[in-house]
Amino acid sequence: MAVSPSSISSLELTISMPGFSSSPPFPSSDLDINQLPSGTGEEEWITAGVEDEEESTNGGPPRKKLRLSKEQSRLLEESFRQHHTLNPRQKEALALQLKLRPRQVEVWFQNRRARSKLKQTEMECEYLKRWFGSLTEQNRRLQREVEELRALKVGPPTVMSPHSCEPRPASTLTMCPSCERVTTTGLDKGSTKTTTTAVAAPTTAATLSSKVGTPALQSRQSSAAC
DNA sequence: GCATAAAAGCCTATTACCTCA
């Protein structure tokens, strides 16, 4: 599974496979994530309120939550568009540029990847729902069609067999009960042609089916046994 | 070369905090 990160936008809906380069995590004993970076500039730190005093009296640092500035967010997004993962150098450079700690940049990228994936999953879910709906509709239509054909009760066209000189059906339409596909049995000895009526899956579905078995794919796989 | 432990890096789930209606 490969993805070209360079072509991915911030809300890209392709599957992202993370790269394998990032910096080692900074243990909290080495670097307190809530500690203000030296020379802090643009980021906005918010103190949490009442409990802070209790914590600070207990020896712990007051809890603070970082709010990234618009400019920091913009730069991070821009960077994310170029790479979904950062190698240690990139992370270091970005952290320096943003006046953040590398760990914070790393965390931001992790969360950003998670958000991307969530968004993608939601859209895939929507897509599959719609696809299912259209397949159901098509199935209904085809079943109606079959019923109508049966209702006609017209005998199939006959031809003369070259061997027995007896009339026999030119072809017979049958439907597989499990996969509900129409099978045409022709004249030739043992020639059974299966007519595929599957809906052509759009590109997105093709992408999906590479990850999970789509209904069409599963249908195709199951009907292979017919 | 093979086995194994440690390190590194990522993902996922969750928490904690903030903002806003």
Next chain:
DNA sequence: GTTGAGGTAATAGGCTTTTAT
């Protein structure tokens, strides 16, 4: 002023891959 929902920074734990022995 209070409350609940939503957004997001940060944490914890687990898994996979890489590296050193």
